[in-house]
Amino acid sequence: MTTDSTIEPTPNDCSQERRFSDFGTxxxxxxxxxSGTLGLNFHDARGDLERAYxxxxxxxxxxxxxxxxxxxxxxxxxxxxxxxxxxxxxxxxxxxxxxxxxxxxxxxxxxxxxxxxxxxxxxxxxxxxxxxxxxxxxxxxxxxxxxxxxxxxxxxxxxxxxxxxxxxxxxxxxxxxxxxxxxxxxxxxxxxxxxxxxxxxxxxxxxxxHGLGMKLQPGDRCVSWLPWYHDMGLVGCLLSPIANQVSTDYLRTEHFARRPLAWLDMISRNPGTTLSYSPTFGYDICARRISSQSNVAERFDLSRWRVAGNGADMIRPDVMQGFVNAFADAGFSAGAFLPSYGLAEATLAVTIMPPGEGIRVELVEEERLSGHARDLARPARYRAIVNCGKAVEGMEVAIRGEGGRALPDHQIGKVWCRGSSVMHSYFRDPESTAECMVDGWLDTGDMGYMADGYLFIVGRAKDMIIINGKNHWPQDIEWAVEQLPGFNHGDIAAFAIETDTGEEAPAVLVHCRVSDPDERVRLHEQIKDKVRSVTGMNCVVELVPPRTLPRTSSGKLSRAKAKKQYLSGEIEPFKLLEAA
CATH class of the missing domain: 3.40.50.12780 (ANL, N-terminal domain)
Structure with a gap:
């Protein structure tokens, strides 16, 4: 088998002048x-180079x-x-x-x-x-x-x-x-x-x-495990390196899933500066693989990781802090984090945090996020909302309320964008195109607010749980349950269902790793109490086997599919003792 010792990777730099995608096609x-010497480099499951291309x-x-x-x-x-x-x-x-x-x-x-x-x-x-x-x-x-x-x-x-x-x-x-x-x-x-x-x-x-927003510089090299059928992997980590002339190292997504630390090994071996993106769960997986006894400084050198991009899903500041805690001794700097926001309908990038600013959050009362008045009888609850950066070159971002009314800073509404990279259309679907495209503006379907030119994303409008006229964000429920001991990021899915009485209630599916029947009952009640503290109402809690909750092909939790599978009986919850 060929390894790094017999194959020379493409270099980080060459004499070719960098052009920032200023081409006609x-x-x-x-x-x-x-016309230069840069290129793509494919690695095996252990991160060893198999093919320079x-x-x-x-x-x-x-x-x-x-x-x-x-x-x-x-x-x-x-x-x-x-x-x-x-x-x-x-x-x-x-x-x-x-x-x-x-x-x-x-x-x-x-x-x-x-x-x-x-x-x-x-x-x-x-x-x-x-x-x-x-x-x-x-x-x-x-x-x-x-x-x-x-x-x-x-x-x-x-x-x-x-x-x-x-x-x-x-x-x-x-x-x-x-x-x-x-x-x-x-x-x-x-x-x-x-x-x-x-x-x-x-x-x-x-x-x-994308290239200008990351401030590409000599010595930069991209490292990626993201799938090429997803916009962040395809556009950000394949097409961008070609059009902006950046050598790139690849680890297959399935290999990352089995050996996530091989990603950090590849970054450590890069003699130049590294650009590498991941959704929140990628950072979470790596941090969880490191035990308190691990000497990360002996295995990794992350001091040259210049841009540690975050995107493709809601950014969790607690998870990012966990990554910093795990890898600071290996030289990782929190200032390398580069939150961003984008979607396929805008080709990819809509906003990018200026490099070096790291993750910045605002604490926002959950009542304001949900759009209803503060219940003074309950203690205030806050969610940390991540700053996703400023609009990239050629893109405008606006927040709109009911009837398309433009909203000022710090008011939550629909996120709209307009620019030279917004999609042409949905293929052979003029109705859906017309629903989200108005006078050149794209309705992203996301909710957020602006502050001093920076965008803060709150959640997907279609995911919001609306019960008795009150709005609840599923991630607020999911994140609250995750604070209980024994749960990992992605173990909980929350959505609304209609109960036997015809009323709507929040339903929460939770991966359960407990086998003792009495412990399951205790856990069930603990989760119900936790959700009640967030929503102020009773909920349906179902404990399901690990790895049951469906994911999209890029690894994100699919709440819509979880709801469909639960209602159809495809997801079978554990049966609890009658005493429950």
Missing amino acids: FGEALDYAA PFSELRDDAIAMARRLVAAGLKPGDRLALIAETAPDFAAAFCGAVYAGVWPVPLPLPTSFGGKEGYVDQLAVQLSSSDPVMLLYPAEISEMTQAAADRQGCKGASYEDFGAGDVPDAALPQSKPDDICYLQYSSGSTRFPHGVAVTHEALLANLAA
């Missing part, structure tokens, strides 16, 4: 990157793939579905589709939850929505992926088979900035998928804003 961006080699492979696609009959505007494994085959196929004017559609790999049939069903729905001419996939999952392709009636082939043989001599079309570059599906879309159509112009505008 993404193909032009790769053409320019290929210079941008020049990626471009050669992408041109060959483009010619194969044209020879196979694919035309500009056709869709090419790609199972997004973190490997050269996907990178070459994605870029090859772009050169051919074909729209690549990155789709997820199977996960450890959901099972084979669930994965085939998810793929089939997304294939039906994107209507591709062909699906390409890794050979090792050909049975599942071909089943989904057959169900949709599109061609299917493995990357290996499609890329075999001589390269045909086929002329490639010339793309324009306002052409669609690719379709991005959100990680949680299973029943009603929305394919976000992103133009070359929008993509490059966001990539430029």
